[in-house]
Amino acid sequence: MRSMSLLIKNGRVITASEDYVADIFIEDEKIKAIGKDLPMKAYETIDASDMMIFPGGIDPHVHLDMPFMGTFSSDTYETGTRAALHGGTTTVIDFILQKQGNSLKAALGDWRSRSDNNCVGDYSFHMAVTDFNEETKKEIKHFIEEEGITSFKTFMAYKGALMIDDRQMIGLMEEVKKQGGMVTVHATNGDMIDYLVAKHRDEGKLSPLYHYLSQPEVTEAEASERFVDMANYTGCPGYIVHLTCEGALNAVRNATRRNQNVLVETCIQYLLLDASLYEKDFDGAKWVMSPPLREKKDQQTLWAGINQGLVKVVATDHCPFNWEQKKMGEKDFSKIPNGHPAIEHRMELLFSEGVHNGKITLNKFVEVTSTNAAKIFGMFPRKGTIGIDSDADLVIFDPNEKHTISASSHHMHVDYSAYEGWKVTGKVKTVVLRGKIAVENNECKLEKGYGQFIKRSKVNGII
Numbered sequence: 001m002r003s004m005s006l007l008i009k010n011g012r013v014i015t016a017s018e019d020y021v022a023d024i025f026i027e028d029e030k031i032k033a034i035g036k037d038l039p040m041k042a043y044e045t046i047d048a049s050d051m052m053i054f055p056g057g058i059d060p061h062v063h064l065d066m067p068f069m070g071t072f073s074s075d076t077y078e079t080g081t082r083a084a085l086h087g088g089t090t091t092v093i094d095f096i097l098q099k100q101g102n103s104l105k106a107a108l109g110d111w112r113s114r115s116d117n118n119c120v121g122d123y124s125f126h127m128a129v130t131d132f133n134e135e136t137k138k139e140i141k142h143f144i145e146e147e148g149i150t151s152f153k154t155f156m157a158y159k160g161a162l163m164i165d166d167r168q169m170i171g172l173m174e175e176v177k178k179q180g181g182m183v184t185v186h187a188t189n190g191d192m193i194d195y196l197v198a199k200h201r202d203e204g205k206l207s208p209l210y211h212y213l214s215q216p217e218v219t220e221a222e223a224s225e226r227f228v229d230m231a232n233y234t235g236c237p238g239y240i241v242h243l244t245c246e247g248a249l250n251a252v253r254n255a256t257r258r259n260q261n262v263l264v265e266t267c268i269q270y271l272l273l274d275a276s277l278y279e280k281d282f283d284g285a286k287w288v289m290s291p292p293l294r295e296k297k298d299q300q301t302l303w304a305g306i307n308q309g310l311v312k313v314v315a316t317d318h319c320p321f322n323w324e325q326k327k328m329g330e331k332d333f334s335k336i337p338n339g340h341p342a343i344e345h346r347m348e349l350l351f352s353e354g355v356h357n358g359k360i361t362l363n364k365f366v367e368v369t370s371t372n373a374a375k376i377f378g379m380f381p382r383k384g385t386i387g388i389d390s391d392a393d394l395v396i397f398d399p400n401e402k403h404t405i406s407a408s409s410h411h412m413h414v415d416y417s418a419y420e421g422w423k424v425t426g427k428v429k430t431v432v433l434r435g436k437i438a439v440e441n442n443e444c445k446l447e448k449g450y451g452q453f454i455k456r457s458k459v460n461g462i463i
C-alpha cells in the first residue's frame with residue numbers, strides 16, 4: 001500500500017520565531033522535510049503560493065458537552081472540534097469537573113463517556129479539582145504519570161459548587177508541584193461575588209447588566225494576587241485562565257518584580273468586546289460569562305500585556321448555549337448559563353484585529369494561538385510548531401480574503417453568533433491534522449473519532 005504523503009508548495013511558513021517561503025513534505029502523520037523546491041513526489045500536492053502557513057491552533061480553554069447550571073453546553077465533542085478545525089484550531093484542551101464528594105477518576109470516566117470516539121480534532125483534558133482531600137491527593141500522581149493529564153484547574157469562585165478554599169489550594173499546589181504538574185485557576189473572589197449577586201437579587205436588579213456589576217474588577221484583581229502569592233509560597237507552577245483586566249494583570253506584573261514566573265491566558269472576547277454589550281437588556285445574555293467583559297482600558301491592558309510577554313495565550317473559554325438555554329435566566333441574571341461561542345473564530349478574529357490592524361506581529365500571533373500553549377501544557381514540539389518530526393498540524397491561510405462572521409454560516413452548534421456581522425480580513429483555507437486534510441473548501445473531510453487524545457508531559461511553568 002502506498003503511504004499517505006502530502007506536499008505543500010511555496011507557502012509562507014510562519015512560526016513563533018521564523019518567517020520564510022518553503023515547501024513542506026508530510027508523510028503519515030509527521031512533517032518529514034522543509035525546504036525550497038523539495039524533490040519529493042507526494043500522493044497529493046497543494047499549491048500554497050501567496051498563502052501563509054501557521055502551526056495548527058491550540059485552544060487550551062474549551063467546554064464541550066459540559067454539564068453546567070442544569071443543562072449542557074450545546075457543542076458536543078464532535079460539533080465543537082469540527083468547528084474548531086474550520087477555524088484553524090487543531091487541538092483543544094477541555095475541562096473535566098470533579099464532583100464534590102467523588103474521585104477524580106470517576107469524573108474522568110464520566111467525561112470520557114462523552115468525548116471518546118467523538119472528537120474530529122485532537123484533544124486533551126485539564127482536571128478541575130473541586131474537592132481536595134486526602135483521597136484526591138493520592139490520585140494526582142496517577143493523573144500526571146499514567147493519564148498524561150498534567151494541569152489541575154481550580155475555582156476561587158462558584159461558591160457551593162466548584163469553589164475550593166485557600167487551605168485546599170495550598171494542599172493541592174504542594175502535591176502538584178511534587179508530582180510535576182501545574183495548577184491553573186479561575187481567579188475571582190467567590191465570597192464577594194456571592195454577596196453581590198444576593199444583594200442585587202434582593203434589590204430586584206435582575207437583568208444581565210447585574211451579572212457584570214456583581215463581578216467588579218476588584219474581585220478578579222484580589223483573587224489573582226492571592227493565587228499568585230500562594231503559587232510563590234509553594235513554588236508550584238501557576239497559570240491564570242481567562243484573565244480580563246488591568247488590576248489582575250498588575251498583580252501578575254508585581255509578582256515579576258520578585259522574579260516570580262506566572263503564566264497568563266486571556267480570551268479573544270476580552271480583547272475585542274466590552275461591557276457596554278450588557279446594556280442591551282436581555283440581549284446582553286449572549287455575553288454573560290465569568291469573568292464578564294470589561295472596559296476599553298482593560299482591552300488596552302491586555303493587548304499591551306501580549307506584547308510585553310505577560311499574556312502568553314489567547315484562548316476562548318468556548319462554552320456555547322442556545323438562546324432557549326440562555327432564556328433560563330430571562331427573569332434572573334444569576335440563572336443565565338455562563339459562556340459564549342468562540343472556538344471557530346479565535347484565530348481569524350485575532351489575525352484580523354491583531355495582525356491586520358497592526359497591534360501584534362505575525363510571530364506573536366503564532367506564539368499566543370499555538371506555540372505557547374503547546375509549551376506550557378507539555379505538548380511541544382509535537383504540537384505548536386512547524387518542524388521536522390512535529391505532527392503535521394497546519395493551517396493554510398489567506399491573509400487578504402475578507403469575510404463576515406455570522407450564525408448563518410458558522411459550524412458551531414449554537415443558534416447565535418457573539419460576533420454577528422463582524423467583518424474580518426484573513427481566512428482559514430485548508431487545515432491539515434496529523435497529515436490528513438481536515439478542512440478544504442469550507443468542508444470538513446474528517447469523521448468523528450479521528451481526533452486523538454493527546455497525553456501530555458510533565459510541566460514546570462518555564463517556557
Ligand SMILES: [Zn+2]
Nearest residue numbers: 061062063317
Ligand atoms: Zn472556562
